[in-house]
Amino acid sequence: MIRFSVVQMTSTNDVSENFNIIKTLLTNQKMDVLVLPEMCLSIGAKYKSPVQMEFDQVLIELSQLAIENNALLIAGTVKQPQTNSDKGQPNCYVFDQLGQIVTCYQKIHLFDAVVNDTQGAYRESDQYDPGSLPCVFDFMFNNKVIKMGLAVCYDLRFSLLFHELKKQGAQLIVVPAAFVYKTGDAHWEVLLRARAIEFGVYILACNQTGWHDETRHTFGHSMLINPWGEVVNTLGEEVGLLNCDIEENDIIHSKELLPSFNHVVKFD
Structure with missing residues (x-):
């Protein structure tokens, strides 16, 4: 039994x-x-305030967090500076139980959108450069390999990315997010469930929640969804910890439930 927190x-x-x-x-x-x-x-809104911690120190602190909890750490995203650009990279680092970096996924789809909420418009491309490479990595548990994929927030709307993660063998896809309230209320759960059903994988979504400043409001409702599209466990809009237990064999053999991915027809 694997415990995801x-x-x-x-x-x-x-x-x-x-x-x-x-x-x-x-x-x-x-x-x-x-x-x-x-x-x-x-x-x-105060994101551009003076740097409070050097980026190298951020990685050290995240590494220590993995060690202290003796857990694989999927560290949401952090803004990594670049020497050749004023923009940062929206990077999701993964650390093993020893605090070593396993992989790093750079968010591919940046949220540039006009939303009818208190902030009104979002332009992540003003702050970040996008990535281009999907990320699937191996997590060893009880001498069994679990294939995990990564997608971040706005990536959720692009099924071709999830198709590629599945093609690369992903059995469980983790989705760290800061999904805003307006779009989250309308689309968050239905998109997560759709991706689980489309590709026959577990989806574990981790969202921000509440008011971060005067204008930015996120939706919460972090959740685990099984390959049948059922919400197994979820939070509401409160700050908290969502604990989910999954048998490793259920993850490994999830593709046997409804192997529709094997029936994909390619069109020119």
Whole structure:
């Protein structure tokens, strides 16, 4: 049995404070896989405030978090500076139980959209450069290999990415997010369930929640969905920890439930 723990939080622009919130939520908890939301360490209108922690130190702190919890850590996204660009990279780092970096996924689809909410418009491309490579990695548990895929927030709307993750063998796809309230209320659950059904995989979604500043409001409702499209476990809009237990064999053999992916027809 694999225990997945998902941190649902209301991040601010204070990196140290966000680390403290995460650690408080994890007090006296035990898990095998720990998931943080997108922009877990900095979010909000004051995002461009002076740097509170050097990026190298951020990686050290995340590595230590994995070690302290003896868990695989999927660290949402952090903004990684670039030497040749004013923009950062929206990177999702994965650390093993020893604090070593296993892989890093750079978010492919950036959220540039006009939304009828209190903020009105979002332009992630003003802050970030997109990635281009899907990410599937191996997680070893009880001498069995679990194939995990990664997608971040706005990626959820692009089924071709999930098709590629499935093609590369993903059996469970983790989706860290900061899905805004307006679109989340309308589309969050239905998109997550659709992806699980389309590709016969478990979907574990970790979202931000609440008001991060005067204009940015996220939806919460982190959840686990099985390959049949059923919501197995979920939070509401509260800050908290979602614990989900899954038998490793259920993940490995999920493709046998309804192998529709094997029947895909390619069109020119």
